[in-house]
Amino acid sequence: MARYTRIAGSIALITLKNPPVNALSAAVRQGITDSVGRALSDPEVEAVVLCGEDGKFCGGADIKEFARPMTGPGLVPMIDAIEAGEKPVVAAIEGVALGGGLELALACHYRIAHYKARLGLPEVTLGLIPAAGGTQRLPRLIGVPAALDLITTGRHVSAHEALKLGIVDRVTDRNTLELAVEFAKSVSGQPLAPRRLSTRQPSCPTDLDSFLEGAMLRVRQRARGAIAPVACVQAVRAAATLPFSQGMEQEKELMASLFTSAQARAMQYCFFSQRTVGRWSMPSGARWDNSKAQPIHKAAVIGLGTMGRGIAVSLVQAGIPVVAVEMETKQLEVAKHAVTSILEREAQKRGKEPKLGLIHFSIDLQDLREVDLVIEAVFEDMALKKQVFRELSSVCRPNAFLCTNTSSLDVNQLAAATRMPELVVGMHFFAPAHVMKLLEVVYGPRSSPVAVATAMQLGKRLGKVSVAVGNCHGFVGNRMLMPYMEQSVFLLEEGATPEQVDQALEEFGFPMGVFRVSDLSGLDVGWKVRKGLGLTGPGVAPGESARIRQGRRYCPLPDLLCKQGRLGQKTGKGWYLYDKPGGRVAKSDPWLHNFLEEYRSQHGLQAHPVSQQEVLERCLYSLINEGFRILEDGIAAGPEDIDTIYVFGYGWPPHRGGPMFHAGAVGLPTVLEKLEHYSQAHPDIPQLQPSSLLRRLVTAGSPPIHKWREVVKTVHSQL
Numbered sequence: 250m251a252r253y254t255r256i257a258g259s260i261a262l263i264t265l266k267n268p269p270v271n272a273l274s275a276a277v278r279q280g281i282t283d284s285v286g287r288a289l290s291d292p293e294v295e296a297v298v299l300c301g302e303d304g305k306f307c308g309g310a311d312i313k314e315f316a317r318p319m320t321g322p323g324l325v326p327m328i329d330a331i332e333a334g335e336k337p338v339v340a341a342i343e344g345v346a347l348g349g350g351l352e353l354a355l356a357c358h359y360r361i362a363h364y365k366a367r368l369g370l371p372e373v374t375l376g377l378i379p380a381a382g383g384t385q386r387l388p389r390l391i392g393v394p395a396a397l398d399l400i401t402t403g404r405h406v407s408a409h410e411a412l413k414l415g416i417v418d419r420v421t422d423r424n425t426l427e428l429a430v431e432f433a434k435s436v437s438g439q440p441l442a443p444r445r446l447s448t449r450q451p452s453c454p455t456d457l458d459s460f461l462e463g464a465m466l467r468v469r470q471r472a473r474g475a476i477a478p479v480a481c482v483q484a485v486r487a488a489a490t491l492p493f494s495q496g497m498e499q500e501k502e503l504m505a506s507l508f509t510s511a512q513a514r515a516m517q518y519c520f521f522s523q524r525t526v527g528r529w530s531m532p533s534g535a536r537w538d539n540s541k542a543q544p545i546h547k548a549a550v551i552g553l554g555t556m557g558r559g560i561a562v563s564l565v566q567a568g569i570p571v572v573a574v575e576m577e578t579k580q581l582e583v584a585k586h587a588v589t590s591i592l593e594r595e596a597q598k599r600g601k602e603p604k605l606g607l608i609h610f611s612i613d614l615q616d617l618r619e620v621d622l623v624i625e626a627v628f629e630d631m632a633l634k635k636q637v638f639r640e641l642s643s644v645c646r647p648n649a650f651l652c653t654n655t656s657s658l659d660v661n662q663l664a665a666a667t668r669m670p671e672l673v674v675g676m677h678f679f680a681p682a683h684v685m686k687l688l689e690v691v692y693g694p695r696s697s698p699v700a701v702a703t704a705m706q707l708g709k710r711l712g713k714v715s716v717a718v719g720n721c722h723g724f725v726g727n728r729m730l731m732p733y734m735e736q737s738v739f740l741l742e743e744g745a746t747p748e749q750v751d752q753a754l755e756e757f758g759f760p761m762g763v764f765r766v767s768d769l770s771g772l773d774v775g776w777k778v779r780k781g782l783g784l785t786g787p788g789v790a791p792g793e794s795a796r797i798r799q800g801r802r803y804c805p806l807p808d809l810l811c812k813q814g815r816l817g818q819k820t821g822k823g824w825y826l827y828d829k830p831g832g833r834v835a836k837s838d839p840w841l842h843n844f845l846e847e848y849r850s851q852h853g854l855q856a857h858p859v860s861q862q863e864v865l866e867r868c869l870y871s872l873i874n875e876g877f878r879i880l881e882d883g884i885a886a887g888p889e890d891i892d893t894i895y896v897f898g899y900g901w902p903p904h905r906g907g908p909m910f911h912a913g914a915v916g917l918p919t920v921l922e923k924l925e926h927y928s929q930a931h932p933d934i935p936q937l938q939p940s941s942l943l944r945r946l947v948t949a950g951s952p953p954i955h956k957w958r959e960v961v962k963t964v965h966s967q968l
């Protein structure tokens with residue numbers, strides 16, 4: 250709803266009231282419509298101020314209403330009435346003005362923002378476009394190029410950038426409402442026509458057509474099959490080329506084409522999943538709302554390789570004092586230089602101070618005596634990590650949290666090496682750690698709920714999307730990646746090429762196919778993991794066949810490439826060829842195609858044409874199947890956790906919702922049938938055997954994804 254009050258004699262104050270973000274629900278729209286009507290018809294009212302309760306202006310349309318028929322007054326007529334009114338309306342923006350919230354402010358004649366406010370039109374991140382005049386009014390206020398950037402990216406801008414762009418008229422660190430009331434009094438009676446954005450002409454680049462064509466090309470490349478960004482460009486083109494009313498018609502039609510689309514449903518599922526994973530729970534019954542996080546005043550990072558440096562940067566950027574430890578002075582100096590330059594570069598980009606004073610570099614473990622939490626990021630070797638945890642346990646305060654950034658090793662074994670195993674959890678960051686949003690918080694059987702709560706809260710403080718997961722090899726993300734990568738190399742044995750497999754995955758929406766990612770991260774990373782698992786190298790039992798390991802099918806192709814020094818970009822060749830070591834542009838490599846043919850004939854393998862569909866089904870369904878096993882094992886609490894991990898950490902296209910959402914969208918019976926088909930065709934690949942949870946869900950009539958947790962619960966209760 251909206252509250253109407255008269256203040257300062259002649260000012261009508263309309264306050265949006267719909268916690269927590271004053272979203273424009275039907276009741277709020279009705280409240281605003283009634284209040285604006287009242288203010289405009291009250292002769293004693295000279296001007297109007299619009300604000301939101303609890304320090305938040307408005308988080309936009311009520312996304313929770315999208316799944317049901319719309320009721321109450323429409324957003325567009327409500328907004329048009331404000332702009333057309335004969336009394337000045339001033340928006341007092343605190344906290345956020347996003348989506349419909351900014352569109353509401355754009356209909357006001359003036360906008361005052363608090364310096365901490367964030368503004369934006371993030372509809373594209375929900376698979377939509379701004380549909381309450383945003384695509385038509387914003388270009389008329391700030392010009393076509395700047396508006397196009399905000400609308401196609403959905404990024405939030407700070408109040409200061411909004412002032413620079415011309416979105417707001419004032420930015421204040423005072424009480425925004427007080428200033429807005431003063432301002433409203435100062436502008437009452439002044440002509441409003443020039444303040445009505447719908448009447449303005451948008452400023453456009455001289456060669457508008459080529460500008461928009463270039464923008465469309467960039468957006469299509471970035472969108473990778475997402476339809477909303479393309480519609481955003483089309484809507485802004487309408488603003489640049491059509492009268493306001495016709496532009497609004499276009500905006501309406503484009504929104505109608507998106508609103509009920511599968512992509513919009515997938516992206517809104519991602520939005521709510523991101524909130525669901527914040528309400529974490531553990532099989533022990535510990536939960537986000539019954540476990541108290543401990544404050545972290547000072548942290549430490551030990552091991553300053555690529556990951557350690559990124560983690561140290563994230564902590565400093567969040568304003569947390571850090572002790573950064575390396576074993577030797579030489580390595581410490583190299584790391585110090587790297588961390589300092591990242592902090593300076595990032596600070597410059599944000600127009601902020603690099604906070605170099607917050608980080609202390611040391612080779613002395615004694616400097617960790619006073620820290621609240623340590624994140625270990627040394628080389629991925631169990632013996633080395635155990636040694637480090639033993640030393641940390643003896644040096645650090647007894648109640649210090651000891652966290653490991655391992656990407657696959659057993660957190661419980663590390664906990665066992667310490668005095669306080671209940672204070673040990675995994676904090677699995679993704680490279681580059683100061684950029685990637687995902688954080689897997691890994692709890693072992695002895696990890697205390699306080700330790701999990703503290704790591705989850707620290708993740709939020711670092712601006713990460715944190716997901717609490719159980720301890721197993723590869724946790725959630727990497728565990729699901731194994732069958733996905735295995736299928737990709739099996740397909741090479743059967744006749745596919747890296748280019749074909751990558752093209753199928755990139756057309757599905759991944760930024761990079763599995764072989765280009767492998768070349769980027771280095772083939773030796775996987776080689777080391779396979780050696781650790783005894784699948785190749787010294788751990789292989791003598792006489793074991795090259796293509797059967799531990800009783801199941803194995804493909805030695807990646808090992809053979811590693812043995813020939815083809816480690817990917819870093820050596821200039823891997824699955825692809827690069828112009829030089831460190832090169833980034835992947836080119837097809839005739840040598841590799843010949844090598845594949847020789848390999849097939851050497852192992853008596855008959856190549857057959859592999860379709861795009863088979864690539865997607867084998868790679869994605871085996872990954873999804875492992876996801877179901879993870880839910881069975883209770884390693885992830887629900888499908889939302891898995892999908893959030895894959896969207897924020899593994900490049901799964903958000904307009905496809907995530908692996909588990911995709912399975913639901915394709916239809917669980919189809920996924921089951923395909924897995925059964927491929928499992929029968931490949932009995933030596935146990936991962937293709939459908940998981941019992943998948944069968945159970947199909948038997949239960951394939952309930953919608955938000956109901957899967959209940960089925961999972963029954964599975965566990967019967968365990």
Ligand SMILES: C[C@H](O)[C@H](C)C(=O)SCCNC(=O)CCNC(=O)[C@H](O)C(C)(C)COP(=O)([O-])OP(=O)([O-])OC[C@H]1O[C@@H](n2cnc3c(N)ncnc32)[C@H](O)[C@@H]1OP(=O)([O-])[O-]
Nearest residue numbers: 270272308309310311312313347348349371379380381524
């Ligand atoms: C016509 C028009 O053109 C179109 C069509 C539109 O306008 S489409 C809509 C466009 N607007 C958006 O895209 C903004 C979406 N929201 C956000 O980006 C963030 O929420 C936030 C505003 C920056 C606050 O972040 P936060 O970290 O402080 O809290 P939170 O945990 O995220 O959110 C706190 C609680 O509020 C809920 N919530 C947030 N925004 C909401 C919204 N717009 N509608 C409904 N619920 C919302 C959220 O689900 C959570 O609920 P619960 O989980 O507790 O039950």
